Amino acid sequence: SQQGEEDPQALSIQEGENATMNCSYKTSINNLQWYRQNSGRGLVHLILIRSNEREKHSGRLRVTLDTSKKSSSLLITASRAADTASYFCATDALAAGNKLTFGGGTRVLVKP
């Protein structure tokens, strides 16, 4: 089974609305990173949150981390059509090297 799983698998919203997606993982982690991927293209790094952090902001992005629940959320505020993409969380687990384990991804469609 995957280290990380995302919820929902797909999300369709109107431009200007907020989009929230969640990620759960199974083992203790060092860091959790969020990436965006446009269809069949590269992974763009959005934000890294460390295990001792609870919340982080970057522009219109807000990430939370709850290590007691082994979960994270990504909020995109005031969404734009250009935010249409798949969003992945990725964790690097303690005592498992620095490799990233990705969740299932959330496909976000922002309608103009």
Next chain:
Amino acid sequence: AAGVIQSPRHLIKEKRETATLKCYPIPRHDTVYWYQQGPGQDPQFLISFYEKMQSDKGSIPDRFSAQQFSDYHSELNMSSLELGDSALYFCASSLERGRSTDTQYFGPGTRLTVL
């Protein structure tokens, strides 16, 4: 700012052929990772190198091998290609100095199609 460079961007091969994918990490980054992303799937870790030494290994078939060279670029060699090897192959680099990972920056990927 310089990003991770991968070449080629697209590659088409026949079954049982070999392929070599190249990755040029961000300058001064000391760690390189390779990931494979099948159609509609998550990226899966293959192998990583820190300071030119293999640091970790994931679900990489024995038909695949990789190395990191003195200039820090890395190559993923794939032999006896199978249809199931068709995927996007990503390289990522980070600056870790032997500690826990920092941000991993991904290249644009190489799309390998095996016919």
